[in-house]
Amino acid sequence: FYKIMKKDIFNIEISVYNGVKDVYGTTCKLRAFLFDKKHIAEIENLRTLPTKEEKNEVKKRLPMACISGVFSPTRKAENLVRHSGFICVDIDRQDNMHIENWGELKQELSKLKEIAYISLSVSGNGYFLIIPLKYPDYHKQQFEQLKRDFERMGIIIDRACGDVTRMRCLSYDADPYVNTEAVPYTGYYREPRPMNNYQYSGNDDVLDKVAKCCERIETNHIDITDDYQSWFTVGCALASLGENGRRFFHVCSSQNQAYKYAECDKKFTNLVRTGKRIGIGSFFEICKDYGITFKDA
Structure with a gap:
């Protein structure tokens, strides 16, 4: 009988860079980056330096990686070739001075089944965590919920980690926590909706028709605002x-996955105030293009 090897979740390609000045980078396996021991002496030296400026000078020369994927040709969100399925989050000591049992934090975090890896940060004053995501295409929304879940545990994570292009400096931990059977994190943050019942129950025929269209848009999750011009036109028509x-x-x-309640509300207020010459007919025309009608089937 042969023992069946379980899939190595760290055996996935990521973009790596030779210091902060490297624009294009190359690729390597996540495992190779995490367990690289060629720079231990430099990292240990960095941790002894007295000032942040001196530490940063060494840090700039160390290998860097985008834990969340492969980017080409350069490290930009729009250049994401494929997501790794992971997110990396930082827990900095300076943001969590309220945590009294800091020395026990790694052990406590290791109890969370979604965490695949925990290591000291390059400075040695914080931790970074690698977590598999259930919905990597919704990286930002999963991070937003992750941030809130950690806050409920009394832990502040670095907000910048919501950026899919976030760089991670090579680090070293003599005793990292490794969990190759981590469960993908399923949390997903949705902007609060303005209301649960948006249907119009009055006698205005036009509003009834708009309400019927919106009901079908919501039920079937149809995005008629998939670019700015469409969003603007729909907003003008409804305004x-x-x-x-x-x-x-x-x-x-x-x-639309980029929806933000406050931004949307502000835009509508502006459209009502400026009074663009686009009538409600344009809304029905756009709906028609998506097969949406107010007529009963």
Whole structure:
């Protein structure tokens, strides 16, 4: 009988860079980066330096990696070739001075089944965690929920880690926590909706038609605002209804993964104020393009 090897979750390609000045980088396996021991002496020396400036000078020359994926040709969000399925988050000591049992933090965090890796940061004054994601295509939304889940545990994680292009400096921990059977994190943050019931129950025929279209948009998760111009046009058309159109603009906008309640609300207020010459007919035309109608089947 042969023993079946379980899949090595760290055996995945990521982008790596030869210091901060390297623009294009190369690729390597996540495992190779995490367990690289060629720079231990430099890292241990860095940890003895008295000032942050001196530490940063050494840090700039150390290998860096984008834990969340492969980027080409350069490290930009729009150049993400494929997501690694992981997110890396930082827990800095300076942001968590309220934690009294700091020395026990790694052990406590290791109890979370979603954490695959825990290591000292390059400075030795914090930790970084690598967590597999259930929905890597929604990296930002998963990070936002992760941040909130950690806050409920009394832990502040670095907000910058929500950036899919976030760079991780090579580090060293003599005793890292490794869990090759980590469970993908399923948390997903959604911007709060302005209301649960957006349907209009009055006698206005136009508003009833808009409400029926919006009901179908919501039910079928149809994004009719998939680019800025479409979003702007839909907003102008619904703004022609005055304040009655606000709730419907939120319904349409919230089908897009980039939706933010406050941003959407501000845009609608602006559109109502400026009064662009686009009537509600444009809304129905856009709906028609997506096979959405107010007519009963």
